[in-house]
Amino acid sequence: MRLDEVWDAQAEEWTRFVRDPHADRTNRLFNLPRFLDLLPPPPRRALDLGCGEGRLGAELRRRGDAVVGVDSSPGMVAAAEDRIDAVVADAAALPFADATFDLVAAFMSLQDMDDLDGAVAEAARVLEHGGRLCFNVLHPIAEAGRFDSREPDSPFTVRGSYYECARVDDLLERDGFRLSLSRLRRPLEAYARALEAAGFLIEALREPAPPAEWLALAPSTYRWDRIPLFLHVSAVRL
């Protein structure tokens, strides 16, 4: 199944997972708060690009931004509409005029797009000059290898190539949830080339350290104290 088909097919299950107060803890405790730290302050005219069921968009709205979300999945957009205005659209062909927004936020979504260059180019088009594209993805280093074991001090080993662009399908089966965390892994350079081609300059890049409360969830979580799990980038369109 294509990436977008995988996610559309599991939109309901994904929504159930994200909205469960005991689930999606990596997002709640770690990834989302760190991402909000990266954003320019509100109020913004924001596009939530690859909005999914709306977990980021809801936070943007809460902090005072005017938000609209897009996703290629009708199932995701239907769920997101509980929380924000959202429309079904292809990230590489956005249904907005030039310079509509001053912030495009792509929360864990660029890794789910086959046409990265097209999505980043469209983000530039719909941004006004001085506007920002803020995105995060699983860190290319984290995607390049695996921990040898679940021990806190387990070595992290790269057996293949850091450079490989490849489809990854990780099955998450836990607490009654069953999800395919499907995405594309790419090296850092692939993201940098897409930004450059679209006329963006990188003004901030973070490899956020996990907070203590997330690390403490399990002995195995401590492994991520040593290897960056997420890559967060803020790029400005001059």
Place this chain on the structure above:
Amino acid sequence: MSGGVWEREAERWIAWARTPGHDGYQSYSEPFFAEIVPPPGRRTLEVGCGEGRVARDLRARGHDVVAVDAVPRLVEAARDADPDGEYLVADATQLPFADAGFDLVVAHNTLMDVEDMPAAVGEAARVLERGGRIAVRVTHPLSDAGRFASGDPDAPFVIHGSYFGRRRFEATVERAGLTMTFSYWTYPLEDYVGALAAAGLLVERLREPRPALERSRRQRIPNFLDLRAVKP
């Protein structure tokens, strides 16, 4: 390496760098000059020139170059190899130049060798004019975080310690009768981009170059990280 380490290693480095085809410089210099170094402009400053090979290559490409290094023996060797060039002993964190005197600063495998990396980046930004650029190569943060399990091209690359924070990298390498001890600071990617951003420099290009040699382990794990940043 900090000044003291490079002073001790200066003679070994001159031999290492100047033996043709001995180290990776030839394999990797083409992508640096083609993609990261802009065409010659008004005036180029090279920081951490060592025995001078990057400065010589910049001059060969038409740059008007001033090159500095903190180690007097290396600056002497650079002058000997290129008597018409301009080589000075200077500290990267206290450059003896006025503001905005250059349109290009080149820091090729230098930032790992200063004690205060953000200060060196700040000084580079200070001496750059508006619209000027910095061309940076550093050892890749992934590469410095771990090591190959063996010499095989498909050897696993293993990280035992932590990628985060500033750490000391130490390795002694013997090759074709020459020995070199490398000792320098290594940083995660965010520390480099953070230093550039704090200095008001925005990254316009980033590359993770691969060597020409097909069967190299470096086709799997990048050796270097190249960045070009602009002072808006």
